[in-house]
Amino acid sequence: MLKQIGEAAAKAKYTLHGLTTEEKNKILLAVARGLEEDEKRILCQNEKDMDKGREKGMSAGLLDRLCLTKERIYAMAEGIRQVAKLPDPVGELLESFQRPNGMVVEKVRVPMGVIGIIYEARPNVTADAFALAFKTGNVVILKGGSDALFSNLAITESIQKSLEKQGVVKEAIQLIADTDRKTTEEFMKMNDYLDVLIPRGGAGLISMVVNNSTIPVIETGTGNCHLYVDCDADLSMAASLVVNAKTQRIGVCNACESLLVHKEIKDSFLPLLMKELEKVHQVEIRGDDQVCALIPQAKKATEEDYYKEYLDYILSVKVVSDVKEAIDHINHYHTGHSDGIVTENEKTALSFLNGVDSACCYWNVSTRFTDGFEFGFGAEIGISTQKLHARGPMGLKELTTYKYIIKGTGQIR
C-alpha cells in the first residue's frame, strides 16, 4: 500500500510544478471554502475520535488538542487563506553567473518534491501541512496519530474533493490510513519516493524519527533556552525579560528554562526577579548553593536540572563568574534552540552572540520571539535545531530546494 502511495505522489509532484502562483492561490482558497462546507461531516468524524479517546481515558489536554469545533474548522480554513496570501518563493533566481567558457549558470528555487510529515493527534496539522506544502509546489504524504484517524481522513477527503474540482490530482495530499507501527517504520525508509521527512510533535516522536528514518529529516526540536543576565545588565529590563520568557507561555519550545546570573549582580538581581515573578505566577526555582542562599524557597538543582526542558513553571538558576562561563555552560547544556544575554555592554554582548552555538542568539530580547510569525515569515513549519538545510524558524522558503540550470552553445570539456 505504501508503495502505491509513493508512486501516486511521484506522479502527482510533477503536475504541481506546472502551476502558477495565481493558480495555487486560487486552489488554496477553494480548499479553505471546501473545509467550511464540509464542517458537519468533519465534526461528525471527529466525534468518533473523541469517543474513542474518552473510552481509552485520554487526558483532558490531549482531548482538547484532538477536539474540533465549528470555530476550529473555520480557523483552519482561515489559516489556509493566510498561506494563499503569502509570497510564493518558488522560481526565485538565487544566483546567476557566467563562466569563462561562456556557459551561464542559474541557481533557481524549486519545490522539494514529496514531503512526508509524521505528527501526533492534532487534526489541524493535516490542513496546515497541506497548505504550506502546496503553496511551495510540494506533494505531501501525511502520517497522523492514530487517535485522530477519523478526523484526519475527513479533512483529507475534503481537501482531495476540492482539488479534484479544481482540476488538480487529488494525490497532492495523501494520508496513510494504516496506523500499524510497522507501516510507520516502512514509511521512514521510503527514500525512493520522499525527499524529506518532517516530524511535528514532542521529543519522543522526533527522536523516533531521527533514529529510524533513512530519508533526510528536518529535526524540529526541543528548547532548553537560557537567559544570561550580565553584570552590566539593566536589571529591571532583565527581570522583565526573564518573567516574559519564563511565564508568558510555559508549554512552548522557546520558553526560558534556565537562568544564568553574573556573580556581581546576583544579590541585587535575584530578589528583584523573585518579586516580579510573584506578581505573575509562582515559579519553582532550582538553583546552585549561591542561589539557594539568596532565595529561601529555592530547591537545590541537580546536574539533570540544567539539561531539562521543563515546559512548566520551573526555572533552573546558576551563578556564573563571567560571560565566558555563561557561554560554556550554555553550549554544554542547551539544545541549540534560543539563548539570550541581557547586558548594556556591547563587547560582552558580541562575544556572547558569536560564542553561543544556537539557532537564535538574543541580545536584550525575550527568547519567546523564535517563531516564524514573529520573524515575519507569515507561516511556520517548525523550529529547526539541526544545522543542515534550515536552522531556527522555518517558513515557506525552507520547504524548497534549488536546482542549477546551465545554458550554453555546445560547451564541452
Next chain:
Amino acid sequence: MLKQIGEAAAKAKYTLHGLTTEEKNKILLAVARGLEEDEKRILCQNEKDMDKGREKGMSAGLLDRLCLTKERIYAMAEGIRQVAKLPDPVGELLESFQRPNGMVVEKVRVPMGVIGIIYEARPNVTADAFALAFKTGNVVILKGGSDALFSNLAITESIQKSLEKQGVVKEAIQLIADTDRKTTEEFMKMNDYLDVLIPRGGAGLISMVVNNSTIPVIETGTGNCHLYVDCDADLSMAASLVVNAKTQRIGVCNACESLLVHKEIKDSFLPLLMKELEKVHQVEIRGDDQVCALIPQAKKATEEDYYKEYLDYILSVKVVSDVKEAIDHINHYHTGHSDGIVTENEKTALSFLNGVDSACCYWNVSTRFTDGFEFGFGAEIGISTQKLHARGPMGLKELTTYKYIIKGTGQIR
C-alpha cells in the same frame, strides 16, 4: 574511545570560531609546508599500506588510488594552498531586517561545527577534507578506509603537528584509527557530537551511510546522467556533446550514461554519432529496437540498463516521441544528478529545464561540467544528489550553516 574523540572535537570547535580569515589562511599554509617537510615519513607509512594491499591482492586501480609519491604529497600541499586562497564564507550577513517591535534580526553564515567524513582508501581525502573544513571554521573527525590507515595516520599526525606549532588545538582534525566495523556503526550514531556526516566514495559506501546514520547526512551520489537530442537539435553539436559527456572521462559521476533521441532525427543522428564516437573510442551501445535497427553492432537494452551508471564505455540509447516522453523517462530512471537537452528550440528547452528534476539541468552543454571547480567554487566536497541543504556541486559555502542574531532593547511578548 569514540566518546573521547567526540568530546575533544566539541571542545576544539569553539576555539576555531575565534580565528580570523587571515589566521586560518596562515595556518593552512603552515600545514601545507608541514606535509612537504614530512614527505619521507608519510611515504614510508604509505609503503606499509601498499605492502599490505599487494599481499591481499588489491587491484591495480585500487593500489594506484592508495599510492602516494613525492609529487602526490606536493599536490596535496598545493591543494591546501589553493583552499587558503579562496574567499572565506564565514561571517557573511545573509539577511537583515527590523521587525515592527524594533528588534533587528540578522541571519549570519557560521561554521557547522563538527563534520564527520567517511571515505575509502584514498589518503589524499585526509588532507583535502581537513583543509575545506578548517577554512570554514569546522572541526573534522575522519574515518578513512582501513587499507590506508598508516598513510592517513601519518598525514593526520603531520597536520596536527603543524596545528600545534601554530597554537591551534590539534583536535581540529582527528582520525578514528579503529577500523572495526562496529566502531563505524557507532560513529554514525554520534548525534551528540557531530553536526553532519559526509560519505565520500562509491555507491556502496554512500548507501551504507544513508541507511545507518542517525546524524544528518549529505548524500553525494551516483550519476545516471542523460542527454536528450531533440528534433530541433544542431546534430553536429549534439554528437560533439554526447561524445564528450560519454568518453572524456568514463569513471566519473557526471559522465553521460544514457542517450535519448527524438524519433524524427534518429535516422540522421545515430549514424553520425557512431562515426564521431569511433574516432575517439569504441563505445558499446545498448538500445531499444529502433536503435538496434539503425546500429548493427548495438545490443538490446534491458529495463535494467536504463537504470545503470556504467562508469564505462557503454551507453544506453532510446528513441522517444517528444520532449515530454524524454522528461518522463529521465525523471523515472535518473539519479537526479545531471541531465541535458540539445535543441535550438527555446520553448522545448525551457520545458525540459523546468520539468527535469535534477540538481543540474543542461541546455546545449556537456553534463561533464557538474563540478565545483567548473562552476567556479574553487573547491569541491562532492556533488549532492539529495535536496536538503545542498544540491549539485558543493563548495565551501555548503560546509556552513547560519544562525539568527536578534538585537533589541528589552522586547517582550
